[in-house]
Amino acid sequence: MIKSAFLNRSKEIIKLAIPAVGEMILYMLIWVFDTLMVGKHGGQISVSAVGFSSEIMYTFINILIAMGLSISITSIVARCLGAREHKKAEDMADLGVKIGGVIAVLVFLIFFIFSKNILSLAGAKGDVLTLGYRYMRICSIGLFFNMVTNLLNGVFRGCKNTKTPLYGAAILNIVNLSLDYALIFGKFGFPELGVEGAAIATTIGNVCAFLFILSQLKKLPFKISLKGKVNFNYLKELVDLAVPSGLQEGAFSIVRLLSVMMVMKLGSLAFSANQISVTIESISFMPGWGFAISAVSLVGHSIGEKDLKGAREYANTSLLLACIVMGFFSLVFLFFSENLVRLFIKSDEVEVIALGAACLMIGSIQQIPTAIDMVLSGSLKGMGDTKTPFRIVLFCNWCIRLPLMYYFIYLKRMPVTYFWWITSLQWTVEAAIFIKIYRNKFYKNPLKS
Structure with a gap:
């Protein structure tokens, strides 16, 4: 019986996770x-220019x-549908896409207008700055479409549909x-554009x-109509989820970006080697993100149905598979x-x-x-x-990673x-702390959580 339940959960998780993993x-x-x-x-030089520009964007x-x-849209829509609150799910999805659309426009304008200033401020120089500026400015156009697509994908995932985002990523x-x-x-009669050609290709792909x-x-x-008045209670609920989630990513990504800037000070050899390794390793992160996304959706649906035991089992099975x-x-x-x-550089x-x-x-x-x-982060979300x-x-990145990077790499x-x-x-x-918190919230003090 237990084995059968585990297999059923695994099938449901894999059904959601595999398309999400594929998409990522x-x-x-x-x-x-x-x-x-x-x-x-x-x-x-080209690797450094593309890698540094991409890190920032x-x-x-x-x-x-x-x-x-x-991620916040996915969590809210999943819990609303689990609780059979379809109208609220619709309103929250609509609101999230509206807010995200405004943010997408602002981000596009900033990167398009100030790309050279941003790269220069971050420490890029010489050919890396020149090539990076061209790459970033062209890519900024595609970034607008990428961000709106990401918002809509969040809605699909909250509805337990991870296949549609996968097909979009495949295109x-x-x-x-x-x-x-x-x-x-x-090739095929096109001009040889190098780094600029990579940026044009990425932008056209994002539009498609x-x-x-x-x-x-x-x-x-x-239906997502993008019409009607803003419900400020819903806005507060969305912001209360989105701000800590965004700040969590900020706590990690800003330290990562600062670390990359410190590595750049070690020279082109160290930076390009590091960038290639980071690029390769990032592929391995994608299954983790896929199972995390399935955990957000399935745990959210279970919480909406007031089924804490089911939420716990989905989280545990997702963790094992990841x-x-x-x-x-x-x-x-x-x-x-x-x-x-060797695949990423001249022999x-x-x-x-x-x-x-x-x-x-x-x-x-x-x-x-x-x-x-x-x-476990996805399960909590x-x-x-x-929060x-x-x-x-925030603690692990700013109190452990950044000070050590500053001392050993920069100084x-x-x-x-x-x-x-x-x-x-x-x-x-970080993993040890997440395990401790997860056990407290899902096992020891679930009612308080």
Whole structure:
């Protein structure tokens, strides 16, 4: 009986998680393909320009939309549908898309107008600044469509539909990959545009994905009209969830961005090796995010139905599956690190390959702790608690990771491998705290939670 229940839960989680995992991997592959192809075309400088620009842009997208509003919309819509409050689910989804649309316009304008100033302020110089500026300005157009697509995807996930966002990501990748090859290297009669070609390909891909998601809105159990007055009670509820969730991503992403800026001070060799390793490792994060998204949706539905036991079982099963998948990636990074790094850089850049492989091997340590962080954070958000994950991430990033990065990387100029030892420590401490909090909220004091 217990085994049967576990298998049923696993099937439901996998049914939601696999499309979500696929979607996240496909979105990450945009960055991977751009980095891989411009690395083959222009070497270290191109990798640094694209990698640095992407870090800055996606940091703010994740804070404001992907891990802020979008996750909050998923959580609220899931709990409303679980409680059979369809009208509220519709109103909250509508409100979230309206607010996110305004934010998307502002972010696009800032990156389009001030891209050179932003990169210069962040420490980019010379050819990295010139190429990065061109890449960021073109990509900013696609970012608007990317952010609105992300908001609508959040609505679909809250309705237990993770397939539609997956199809949108697949369209984005097909368009991006095809145009990347043609525009970066000048194939099939197209001009050879290098970094600018990668930016154009990404932008066109984002527009195509947006148009597809727009065409699928009829599949939702309610209508998003973007009309009517703003319900300020609903606005407060959305903001109360979205702000801590966005701040949690900010606490992580801003420290990550500052860390990248410190690594840039170590020189082009260290930065390009680190950037390639980060790009490869980011693929392994996608299964974790997929299971975290399924936890937000399924835990949210169970909480809406007042079924705490079911919420607990969905969270535990999601956690187990995420640890198994990311544990597999840990072994891949440990034994095949050099082979993976070679895919992203010219074969004669042996120093970059050796250093990147060393970084990736250390990164294998943090895979399972990262899975724990992601899924338990998603479970708490499904319960409607976005403040606790924010506090945990704020402490671990600003009180552990950033001071150590500042001392060892910025002041002492230690090798870039220290970056990876520090992040492994931070993820492990964070995982231990999440386990403690999760047990308190889901087992010891569930009524109080």
